[in-house]
Amino acid sequence: MSFAQLALSLIFVAIPLGLALYLKLGLEKDIIIATVRSIIQLLIVGYILTFVFESDSVIFIILMILLMIAAASQNVVKKGSGIPGITLIIIFTLVVVEAVTMGILLGFSIIPAEPEQIIPISGMVVGNCMVLSLLFLNKLKDELNYSEEVIELILSLGGEPKDAVSRSLKSSIRTSMIPTIEAQKTMGLVQLPGMMSGLIIGGADPFEAVMYQLLILFLILTTAAMASVMVGYLSYPKLFNKRLQYIGLTQSEQ
Amino acid sequence: MDILEFKNVSHNDILHNISGTLRESKITTFVGPSGAGKTTCLKMINGLLSADTGEVLFRGKNIFDYEITKLRKNISMAFQSSPMIDGTVYDNLNLPSDIHGETLDRKRAAGLLSLVDLDESFLDRRVRDISGGERSRVSLARTCVHEPEVLLLDEITSSLDYVLVREIERLVKRMQSEMDITVIWVTHDLEQAKRVSHDMWFLRDGELLEQGPAEFIEKSKNPEIQAFVKGEK
Ligand SMILES: Nc1ncnc2c1ncn2[C@@H]1O[C@H](COP(=O)(O)OP(=O)(O)OP(=O)(O)O)[C@@H](O)[C@H]1O
Ligand SMILES: [Mg+2]
Numbered sequence: 001m002s003f004a005q006l007a008l009s010l011i012f013v014a015i016p017l018g019l020a021l022y023l024k025l026g027l028e029k030d031i032i033i034a035t036v037r038s039i040i041q042l043l044i045v046g047y048i049l050t051f052v053f054e055s056d057s058v059i060f061i062i063l064m065i066l067l068m069i070a071a072a073s074q075n076v077v078k079k080g081s082g083i084p085g086i087t088l089i090i091i092f093t094l095v096v097v098e099a100v101t102m103g104i105l106l107g108f109s110i111i112p113a114e115p116e117q118i119i120p121i122s123g124m125v126v127g128n129c130m131v132l133s134l135l136f137l138n139k140l141k142d143e144l145n146y147s148e149e150v151i152e153l154i155l156s157l158g159g160e161p162k163d164a165v166s167r168s169l170k171s172s173i174r175t176s177m178i179p180t181i182e183a184q185k186t187m188g189l190v191q192l193p194g195m196m197s198g199l200i201i202g203g204a205d206p207f208e209a210v211m212y213q214l215l216i217l218f219l220i221l222t223t224a225a226m227a228s229v230m231v232g233y234l235s236y237p238k239l240f241n242k243r244l245q246y247i248g249l250t251q252s253e254q
Numbered sequence: 255m256d257i258l259e260f261k262n263v264s265h266n267d268i269l270h271n272i273s274g275t276l277r278e279s280k281i282t283t284f285v286g287p288s289g290a291g292k293t294t295c296l297k298m299i300n301g302l303l304s305a306d307t308g309e310v311l312f313r314g315k316n317i318f319d320y321e322i323t324k325l326r327k328n329i330s331m332a333f334q335s336s337p338m339i340d341g342t343v344y345d346n347l348n349l350p351s352d353i354h355g356e357t358l359d360r361k362r363a364a365g366l367l368s369l370v371d372l373d374e375s376f377l378d379r380r381v382r383d384i385s386g387g388e389r390s391r392v393s394l395a396r397t398c399v400h401e402p403e404v405l406l407l408d409e410i411t412s413s414l415d416y417v418l419v420r421e422i423e424r425l426v427k428r429m430q431s432e433m434d435i436t437v438i439w440v441t442h443d444l445e446q447a448k449r450v451s452h453d454m455w456f457l458r459d460g461e462l463l464e465q466g467p468a469e470f471i472e473k474s475k476n477p478e479i480q481a482f483v484k485g486e487k
Contacts (some may be wrong), residue, residue, distance in 0.1 A: 149337035156300050157400075159353040160325035167339065243304055244322050 010035075022124040028108050061115050065122045068095045072130035081137045082249030083235045090133055093230040097129050097223050098122060110215065121219070124195075128220050132176060132227040139172040140232065143241070144249060151246050169236060173228045180224040184217055193217075257404065257436050258299060260462075262308035268294050269460045271308070276453070281430055281437040283447040285471070286457035287482065293334060293438040295457065296406045299438065300331045327354065330402035334409045334440075336393035338381040343367070343392050346381055350399040358399065366395040369429075371421060384414035393421070398429070405429075407439045411446070423450050444483060448472070456482075 012037050020027040036046070049114070052060045073090045083089070102122065111117045147168050154164040187193060194217055199209035241247055257278035262271050269291050272273045276282050284292040284354070297303040298310050301322050309316045317325055317396065326349075338346050347366055348358040364374040370391035390410050397405055427450060430437050441447050447454055447468065454471040456464040456479050464474050472483055 149333065149335055150299075150339055152302055153333060153337045154349070154353060156302055156326055156331045156333075157350045157353055158323040158325075160323065163353050243301065243318060245302055245304065 015093045049119065052130065056115065061118055065098060065126070066118055068123055068126045069098065072126050075130055076133045076137070079134060079137070081235075082141065082251065083137075084238050084250060086137075086235065089231060089234045093227055093234070094126055094129050095132065096124055096230065097226045099220060101125050101219055101228070105219075121216070124216060125219060125223050128223045129227040132180070132224045133231050135179070136172055136176040136228040136231055137235075140235070141170065141249060143168040143172045148246070148248065155244060157247060161237060161244060161246075164246070165236045165239065169232045173232055176228045177224050180221060184221070187217065257313060258438075259310060259311040259314075260295075260298075260308070262336045263305040263310060264307045265294060265298065265303060265305055267460070269298075269305075270309065271458075272462045273308075274455055274462050276436065276438060278436050280452040281427065281439060281450055282453040282455060283451040283468075284440045284455045284457055285436065285442065285444060285447045285482075286463075288442060289459075290457040291460040292442075293408055293455055294460075295455075296331060296408055296438065296440055299404070299406060300326055300329050301403045302331075327400050328402050329404040329406065330397040330400065332390075332393045332397045332408060332410050334387075334412075337409075338389065338392070341381065341383065342377065343372075343379050343381060344377040346392055347377075347396055347399065350396060366398060367392075369398065369425065370395045371418075371425075386446065387415070387418060389446040390414065391418075391422070394426075401433065401481050402435065404438065404443070409440055409442070411441075417449075426450065444472075456459045458482075 013031065017028060017031050019025070020031060034044050048064070052064055063089060069091065072094055075086060076090045077087045101120065102125075105121065106118075111121065144165075150167070151164045155161075193213050194214075196209045196213040199212060200206055204212075239248055256275040258276040259342075260272045260274050262273055263269055264271055272295070284295060286292055294303060297314075298305065299317070301317050304318065306459055311317070312325065312329070314322065315471045330350075339349060344358075344360065344363055347363045347402065351358040355425055360377065363377055367374060372391055372395070376388070376392075381392070381438070384392070390413055394407070405426075411422050414422065423446065426437060426439070429435065439447075439450060451468045453466065454464075454468045455462055456471055456474070456476075458478055463476050464471055464479055471479065474480065474483075
């Protein structure tokens with residue numbers, strides 16, 4: 001695509017802008033800000049990616065991934081989970097999931113060790129991990145509220161913290177993974193997944209695009225499972241004290 | 255012989271400097287109005303809560319000097335709301351065993367149910383489908399699985415009808431004398447307390463106002479207790 005073509009695509013901004021003005025929707029300002037921000041942000045990312053790809057230096061790739069992880073953790077932590085020490089847990093989870101998935105992808109040469117492959121795929125892995133962690137923590141909060149009495153019951157019978165929360169943990173892990181699994185079942189029926197569409201538009205052979213998309217789907221399944229299981233099992237000990245008493249989620253952090 | 259002792263126990267703003275003893279192989283009731291701190295005291299004995307200052311002693315030793323999981327197995331608690339895990343009545347009776355890596359024999363489970371006057375057919379009923387009264391009886395049966403030395407009962411008859419209340423009272427008294435266990439029974443019903451207890455603790459606003467033999471409490475000169483006694487009748 002040329003710059004001239006891109007400039008012409010601004011027509012698609014002009015249409016909603018015109019409608020907003022004509023109908024006095026009060027959205028003109030937001031539309032303009034959104035347009036300008038997306039242009040600037042994506043251009044910056046484009047330049048950074050070009051720079052990283054051309055430099056072909058491992059350090060820049062790693063830096064880029066760390067940046068993604070930092071931004072993603074920040075996003076999870078600021079929502080307030082009520083679990084002390086959640087920041088470290090999230091960072092650790094993201095690092096491990098990224099390391100394991102990349103290790104497998106590169107170790108078995110499933111993808112070539114090129115920044116053009118590593119960075120976008122890492123972005124999907126880290127982003128998906130972030131979404132799953134948020135989903136899991138939300139479910140866990142509900143689940144703990146609901147089963148506080150059962151947790152105390154199990155402790156009172158001489159159970160360990162893991163006995164007391166295992167039902168809540170498993171149920172939260174299950175419910176946070178279900179959307180990922182369900183989405184895969186209808187994949188391709190309703191709409192083409194974004195990445196596949198991108199590849200096809202970019203001129204790739206549809207089958208090549210399909211194979212890539214499948215790889216990404218499987219990868220996302222792994223990240224969903226790993227993220228919720230890791231966050232869950234690393235978090236639950238923080239809900240109890242040394243005397244095996246249930247403290248629960250702290251309120252103040254929210 | 256005293257089996258349990260509270261020594262200057264305070265907890266948050268809920269319990270204030272409670273000191274008292276509980277006799278072995280007796281039924282002691284904790285009596286007092288709602289919010290008095292009865293449940294909180296029970297949880298202290300099981301180690302679910304700990305004192306900010308002071309301590310709770312079991313056979314002369316701070317409860318946290320014992321291995322807490324073993325102690326809890328031996329000091330069993332029936333909660334006020336009879337919490338249940340999802341599943342069948344059997345799953346719930348099996349829970350105490352399951353936690354300790356064992357499986358409860360179905361015959362034994364049926365035996366426990368008959369203790370609380372429930373038929374064997376209840377074993378496979380889902381706990382969501384049983385009544386409040388049945389639930390509290392399952393909860394009581396569950397506390398007996400490990401044959402504990404101390405039984406902590408929190409308002410276990412509040413959702414039962416008159417006949418069942420009396421039956422459970424007889425049952426607990428019989429269990430207490432047959433198995434020679436110590437029972438601490440929380441109730442806000444003074445008449446019930448008089449029927450079942452050897453000893454009584456009277457709690458109000460987080461303070462232990464009076465303790466002693468059941469008849470003695472009723473004759474207490476303490477105006478707050480007198481007011482409670484009168485209010486009951
Ligand atoms: N987790 C908690 N956090 C804060 N306050 C609590 C907590 N649990 C209990 N309390 C307060 O402590 C006081 C004593 O509670 P407790 O449950 O021990 O009373 P109780 O004598 O068992 O009352 P009831 O007969 O209604 O069950 C109450 O005022 C209650 O609101
Ligand atoms: Mg209570």
